[in-house]
Amino acid sequence: MREDLPSIIIVGGGLAGVFCALKLAPTPVAIFAPTPIGISGASFWAQGGIAAAVEEGDTPENHANDTVAAGGGIVERDIALGMAREARARVEDLAAMGTPFDRSVLGGFLPSQEAAHSRRRIVRVQGDVAGRAIMDTLAKEVARTPSIRVFEGYFAQEIVMRAGRAIGVRARDNDGMIHDMPCAALILATGGIGHLYRVTTNPLEARGIGVAMAARAGAAIADAEFVQFHPTAIDIDADPAPLATEALRGEGAAIVDRNGRRFLLDIDPAGELAPRDIVARGVFASIEAGNGAFLDARSAVGAEFPTRFPTVYGSCVSAGIDPSRQLIPIAPAAHYHMGGVWTDARGRTSLDGLWAVGEVASTGVHGANRLASNSLLEAIVFGARVAADVRATPVSPVEWRPQADRIEPAPRERDFAAIEELRDLMSANVGVIRSGAGLTAAVRSIRRMMSHARDIEAHNMLTTSLVVASAALARRESRGAHFRSDFPQSDAALARRSHITLDAVLRIADEVAA
Structure with missing residues (x-):
């Protein structure tokens, strides 16, 4: 396998890595992912959608302002504005590939509202299946792109460094075989850290491996302390915990305690639509005080639940809850890491030959608290930027004789x-x-x-x-x-x-x- 590998390797098969690979075409690239493309990474699980100023009267400047306001005073404003300005073009890219975004009767995007956004700007699919629909679309696009080779069932372990430069990656396959794979450009797209926590909305592979690999290689890590907890994970003892999308609150669902009281109004006048950190702490405190926390969507959604929010509905029904008539028990869950491997605006890390994109990266656009639905947006905007930068970067070969493939003890x-x-x-x-x-x-x-x-x-x-x-x-x-x-x-x-x-x-x- 090693002899005919492309010189560009992407580690991770979620939205960021796959979109980057597609933007690199027709330049040859290899994707190494622990699970099959299309269901790999947290992207598949995303419900809300992609934030973009697509509604009449909205602007990228408004979007950037909301991003900065949510970020706790440490967002890199210029980078956030650049991302917001590129948002619509990247959403149009996904639409051109076949992503079935919700549309109005006139054919335009039909955005929804989410917390801390001043406008309706969440471009979604069938209410709450955006991630799944986008990844299904990209998996089909990858299958018909000959420049992309996909290696599934590979778990990255270590970055190989020589003379201060990343020149390869070491990974274990499903059979326990260790492979050393040289490359001229290495792109980390390994996702988040949710499974370092007991309760998380993230898939099993979100274990922070990319941050550790980069840190051990000497890369700078930024904003690592900032971990976002989603306030409305469905509390049914599942691992990972299914998510009750924020779009439900945008459509009018309320958060109440076991007595039916909207306790968040005591904390913030925006109540359920306050920034996620405030809502998460309020929900956490109510549970700790023995009052419980529940999402009440009976009036806001009611009988339309199966068609408007099929993913949430299915998760509830599987646990014996009818959300059209019953309260949904909720709890905060580790959801998104604002920190990660430091990168510049092009996705370059502090190490030569190494780029990072998606949740594993810390670009500065999220600050201390990510604005809802900016995660998928960051993945596609910076996926395209990394692709452009890698293609434009001349790389001199480095001598390395990898070890032979070998079995690692269990x-x-x-x-x-x-x-x-x-x-x-x-x-x-x-x-x-x-x-x-x-x-x-x-x-x-x-x-x-x-x-x-x-x-x-x-x-x-x-x-x-x-x-x-x-x-x-x-x-x-x-x-x-x-x-x-x-x-x-x-x-x-x-x-x-x-x-x-x-x-x-x-x-x-x-x-x-x-």
């Missing part, structure tokens, strides 16, 4: 046990509400687990967790999705993005352990 049972311990630890101490004491305990425990882990994939999960916990410990304030009970106010002196390396993280951990 992970040890204690490594699996450590991951289960880790997920509980992250939810308890690095979750919706944090404290200095809890974060310190988390850093100590994760560092201890790292010293015992033998499986590299378990070690990668622990590494990313340590990066997130250490960055959260270092930010001694509350901002956006990062809330510390011991520092509940924002500090104007800290209104800036964070940047950290693995060396700095290990120094923090060693100081805590001392």
